Amino acid sequence: MKTINVVAAIIVRENCVLATQKAKGDWKDFWEFPGGKIEQGEKAEDAVVREIREELSATVSVQKEIATVEYDYPQFHLFMRCFLCALKSDEIFLNEHKNFRWISRADLKNLKWLPADECVLEKIASFLD
16 A cells, blocks of 8 residues: 655644645545645655645744654555644635634544544644643
């Protein structure tokens, strides 16, 4: 099975985490943490910054890696590195997603998450009051 290496930005602000909703594809309308594929020769931290710039026209500072998830989707094996990040500006533009929300700890499990992203909800909850 093919392995896809990706990064996810866990962007925390005011005790909430940013969630984005997929606009198309097999997982349309599911929620995820923004991010994407690591390019050949690219550092994971650099991929996070690039992906957030591409997907949300926003700039983040990467604070630290907080989790690694491996998940078998029907078509591929996902290897996802999750990084705690902070936004450097307040503006977000949805270049690829349908919607975004700032989610509190109490509401984390109330969204229809992608399976791999669902695997890190407990870990993320520890960063929210």
